[in-house]
Amino acid sequence: MKLSRLSILLAPFAAACAGAPAHEVSDPDPGPTSAAPATAPAEANAQKSAPAFPYPATRKVSVADTFFGVAVPDPYRWLEDGASDEVKAWVKAQDDLARGELAKLPGRDKLRDKLRSLSYLESVSPPIRRGGRAFHSRKPADKEKRTVYWREGEKGEEHVLLDAATLSADGSASLGVYVPSRDGKFVAYVVHPNNADAGTIHVREVATGKDSEVDVIGGAKYARPSWTPKGDGFYYVGLPTDPKIPGADLPGHSEVRFHKLGTKADKDEVVLPKNGDPETELEAELSRDGNFLITSVIHGGNVSGIKMLDLRKKGGKWIDLVKGYEGSMSAFAHGGKIYLRTTEGSPRGRLVVIDPAKPERASWKDLVPESKDAVLEDARVVGGHLALGYLRNAASATEIWTLEGKKVRELKLPAIGTAVGPYGEPDEDRAYWYFTSFTYPGTIFETSIKTGETKPWYSVKAPVDPEAFSVEQVFYPSKDGTKVSMFVVRKKGAPKDGSMPFLLKGYGGFNISETPGFSALFYTWIAAGGGVAIPNLRGGAEYGEEWHRGGMLTKKQNVFDDFIAAGEHLVKEGLTRPERLVIYGGSNGGLLVGASVTQRPDLFRAVLCAVPVIDMLRYPLFGDGKTWVAEYGSPGEEAMFKALFAYSPYHNVKAGTSYPSVLVLSADADDRVPPLHAWKFTAALQAAQAGKSPILMRVEKNAGHGGADLVKSRVEQWTDMLAFALGSVGAEPKL
Helix, strand or coil, X not given: CCCCXXXXXXXXXXXXXXXXXXXXXXXXXXXXXXXXXXXCCHHHXXXXXXXXXXXXXCCEECCEEEECCEEEECCCHHHHCCCCHHHHHHHHHHHHHHHXXXXXXXXXXXXXXXXXXXXXXXXXXXXXXXXXXXXXXXXXXXXXXXXXXXXXXXXXXXXXXXXXXXXXXXXXXXXXXXXXXXXXXXXXXXXXXXXXXXXXEEEEECCCCCEEEEEEECCCCCCCCEECCCCCEEEXXXXXXXXXXXXXXXXXXXXXXXXXXXXXXXXXXXXXXXXXXXXXXXXXXXXXXXXXXXXXXEECCXXXXXXXXXXXXXXXXXXXXXXXXXXXXXEEEECCEEEEEECCCCCXXXXXXXXXXXXXXXXXXXXXXXXXXXXXXXEEEEXXXXXXXXXXXXXXXXXXXXXXXXXXXXXXXXXXXXXXXXXXXXCCCEEEEEEEECCEEEEEEEXXXXXCCEEEEEECCCCCCHHHEEEEEEEEECCCCCEEEEEEEEECCCCCCCCCCEEEECCCCCCCCCCXXXXXXXXXHHHCCCEEEEECCCCCCCCCHHHHHCCCHHHCHHXXXXXXXXXXXXXXXXXXXXXXXXXXXECHHHHHHHHHHHHCCCCCCEEXXXXXXXXXXXXXXCCCHHHHHHHHCCCCCHHHHHHHHHHCHHHHCCCCECCCEEEEEEECCCCCCCCHHHHHHHHXXXXXXXXXXXXXXXXXXXXXXXXXXXXXXXXXXXXXXXXXXXXXXXXXCCC
């Protein structure tokens, strides 16, 4: 998951809060708060009524902030303190209640069995070749986590390098990126506790399988090691590990460092100092020849700057390749040139080539022009050619071009779906790419860049019958008339009589595209008799930078309108009806379904709201929140405050409303979107609920923003989600 520096943006925010109560006053009576304005969270004005479920007692406090003359009560402010014993007890009680209720739902065994059959599958990665050695990962069908292997040459004996299951005694740690050195002698890898974003870099000697006791680097939340050609060290993005620095301020302390192998982390050279802007993150990559270091400044869902350092020049200085423009961009160096994919002046993207000796824009040369009907989302050099990844109507298209800018061919994909790659070495003809779709579990293809000859290299073996289902793309009008595309998947020949339960899933933000891909969760839902719909909402990247900008900042309401219109379209076309419609979203998608259910509770029967962003007036204060200000806007600016307050799910829960069934999914170690958002939303909805539908909160243990990385944990969570959804719409799984 940012406008100008947050230190400036939050100045009026802090000033506005200065008049707020300096302490919390417990309200033992769960009734109304007399001082609350009409726009307060609903629970503050709720009338007393017997809850449909024995919800844990939830106290309220008399706390309010004032924004530009508007008093905004925050009765569940105390739930922000996750370290307190009271909050821990409340969270446990909520989780116990949820798991107890979920365990009673019918059809769980059938759902679990189906999910297991689709989740416990063997998977492998294509080889990475370094210094005569080949590296790949594999997860056997009966294992919980992947293992990384290496071998000498193409057919040497396979050796275990990294077993993710052994990274911690209880299996809670997860393996992040692993990067072999160019000579294949070492691997730098990142370990994440509880599958959180926070991580630590370790270095393992390949031949002995032993970790260096010296080369251990904390603060590796954004790190992806980039080795020198000689293998004597690597560049990475590092964060300080000082616990005194607030987590929300950490991004502004990120810096590009060089780690020399065999030295302690505190000796690492700072190559690019911190910029002090907590709204930004950094990404750094060293060119294969070791001559150029490229750093991108990430700002919300876009890039706000790209810098280059020519390492051939002693004492060289960073050069701003891009400054003063913000959009979807990426850059890499090859053959003494810089290749820049940019949306500046071309919302669907183009590729330009830059001479490092003449980096000014007047000297840029267009290499691949903007497409008329597709969005350029990726570019790299493979096999002496350019491999270009496009999105055409939200589905993948991959083209091969010469380095001189001439199109050679387009890869033939098996169906409408998502292709990743091709990946390979710049000077090696052999490359690999991955393909998946809604009913196509996934295949890795091996291809010759020179000839185009392609053959399957590995296919996931899953009990899937794609012929039983139909996949179509439809277009529907949003509230303002904008045409929005949507993928619809269901059993072939199913009647359009409104009887089918439908799962409507969305995201809509941060330049992230929703493209066709296989999911055990979705496939099980469809096999159980339901349909799945995934709209390409504004805020995403499916139709270029203008599409993204149409769903951010003061235009964020467009995203919710697009999603609500998608539900209305499904009902209008007879595919389902409101009492059979379930919505699902996670992270920014959790904000999406949270806003949608508070705006249109009558349109949906159930809500699956995962690791959501919910309190839009305090989100910059926690986790990675400050890095989202460019996307959402700052509550410290009056225009943005009005926009945020108008849709903030927490602040738009209304007392006396019959809300649909809601399952909030939280993760106890989420350091990206802190679980306090989920907790406060759960409390507000439970207090406001006038109907009999349950508001439950399930907490995943030892899990970060992406959940736990154990297959069994994922299966159990998905079982609860599908059982809850089917039970809410009154359907039995037809498995």
